[in-house]
Amino acid sequence: MKSVLLVEDCEDDIDLVRAAFERYSNAVRLETARSGEAALDLLRCRQVSDPPKLPVCILLDMCMTQGDGLWLLRGLEDTPGLRDIPVMVMSETGDMLGPARTFGNVVGASQKPARQHDFRKLVEDLARLAGAMPQLVG
16 A cells, blocks of 8 residues: 655644545545654655555654754755655745755745645545545546
8 A cells, every 4th residue: 555654743743644534545545754853764664665665755843943944955865765755845834845846856845734624635646646636546
């Protein structure tokens, strides 16, 4: 089963994304890491499994207390096999989105949604990226 990795340290936002992902739970599994450091450790471990069990994309909060989004993007860029995972970045403030867009694997940037409806829209975009939408429609 395909997976999307949510890198987020706010429990309320994790719950909102989980609720929005429930619609796609048969096609895409949502995994979470609560820091950039935890995400990079997880990805490096998954990378060496046989076969590698990497997510099809990452939803990344740019502002976290440990290993923020830029730190993780640099780590992905420096790790062969991880640098091509598509990343959708989000931030409560727009000031972190500009620097994130300079990374080649960042496919989208959005100000962090504060409402359930906005998270659902973001998740639908991720589901399309992960290939879940055609599976549900077909």
